[in-house]
Amino acid sequence: MSDIYKPFVDVSGAAPREQTKWSSIIVSKEDIDLEIERLINLPKPANGRRAALIVHPQATLPGLGFAPSTDVTINVVNPGESTLNLRKNSNMLEICLSGQGVAVVGKREIAVQKWDVWNTPAMQVHSYRNTGQQPWVRLSYSNAPVLEKLEVHFAEEFEGDVPPADRNTTPAAPRGDVSRARDLALREQIGDDGAHLLGYEWLIDIDVVESKPLHWPYAKVAGYLPSVEDLAKGYNGRRLFVLYNPATERRNGTTHSFFATISSSPPNNSHVPHRHSSSAINYYLRGHGHSMVEGRRFDWKAGDLLLSAPGWAMHAHNSGSETVSSLTVQDHPFHIGIESLIWQERSYEPIIALGSQPGFESNRGSL
Ligand SMILES: [Fe+2]
Structure with a gap:
């Protein structure tokens, strides 16, 4: 077979594809409780994660979610148990359903109880430990399905303080008070419409907005x-x-x-x-x-x-x-x-691209 691939699909005159909406579905409290019970009774997995994805029947591999962009996972940590460290480039928010524990996220330890919510920023090392007498149960939501579909979901699980991928790397020298390389690179408007040109360093040294677990x-x-x-x-x-x-x-x-x-x-x-x-x-x-x-x-x-x-x-x-x-x-x-x-x-109002067109009003002002 030749290595030369002819990658053309004729779409001349083609209409936009009709989208396949996922159907609404309910997962009942009773079934969630049974799954929690099953996780409680498993032998402890080596990484400490007793977990079950809640998968929509229309989800496809890779990246099984409950919605196309979103996975929902039931997590259990039994009394006396904790999990290994994990670092991944997906982000998460979680809600505690029962029990109590500590979520360690980066440098922060967050003690949570029923219906508390917290977030785990991407690439912050995190782990969980039960601090109570009952199983600690939480639901977590992540964007892993998107990253899995893109084949760029980076995730590593480990013991100790240093993630494996960082063990043989050399940290960049501290910048100190030296100006940023990007300040030497071109940044110039080339048109009255606002079109600019930027030099390469602008791509690799983006302004940082600190991402914290809250x-x-x-x-x-x-x-x-x-x-x-x-x-x-x-x-x-x-x-x-x-x-x-x-x-x-x-x-x-x-x-x-x-x-x-x-x-x-x-x-x-x-x-x-x-x-x-x-x-x-x-x-x-x-x-x-x-x-x-x-x-x-x-x-x-x-x-x-x-x-x-x-x-x-x-x-x-x-x-x-x-x-x-x-x-x-x-x-x-x-x-x-x-x-x-x-x-x-x-349903009787126009469709608006929120964030780039003026948004909607509620009737709060006239109540
Ligand atoms: Fe809605």
Whole structure:
């Protein structure tokens, strides 16, 4: 066979491909509890990670997720156990479901309990140890599926302080007060429209925004929830807070890939259907209700996990007879970063590329 490959696919006159939306699915609290029980009873794995991915039936290898960009993993650390160190270029946010433990992330030790949320920045060494008498259970969300699809998911697991890939490397000399090489490289505007030229050093010495592990203790977050639950009936926004990590700047994320929000919706609350190219995964902390997604009804309750908004699926959520709180995770910052976050806040309004076109309003000002 020849090494010369003819890589051409004729798309002359072709229409855009119709997208295959993943279907909404619910993973029930009962099934999640059974899986947690199974993980508790496993012999301890060598790396200490008792873990199960929650995989959507339409997911394909590599990079199995619950949404195309997002994996969701159930993790258990039994009493007295801890895990090996891990370093990877995917980012994570996690929520503690039960028990208690310490997440060691970089130089920080974060002691967490039920419904606390925290983030693990990419490339920070992290590990977990149970500090209580009960199994410590957490859900983690990561962008590993994207990196696996790109075949660039870097991950290494190790004992000790120095990651294996760093063991035979020479650190760059400290810069001290010497000016940056990029300051000597060209940076010049060449057109009235703003087009510039940059020299190479601009590519390898990007301005740093420090990426830190942050902790949102539920006890503190809960204190703010009545203020959104009590917004007047007829409020047409969402009753929630973003767990905001300032390192994500205008992308309003909890990590550079995801925002996590915690909501508090009063009984019998609903809104006009909307859609967005970001996918949304809801984990229900309390209450019950139903969602309409692309015309199909999904009933859910506390402890269920729902792919509540497959990217670009029209959806609306309705609380039942009790207050509903959910942790919602969306790959919103990821899409803003690549200008692909399209949003239609109400089904009768235009589609807007959020972040590069003026956004939407709620009726908060007129309540
Ligand atoms: Fe939504």
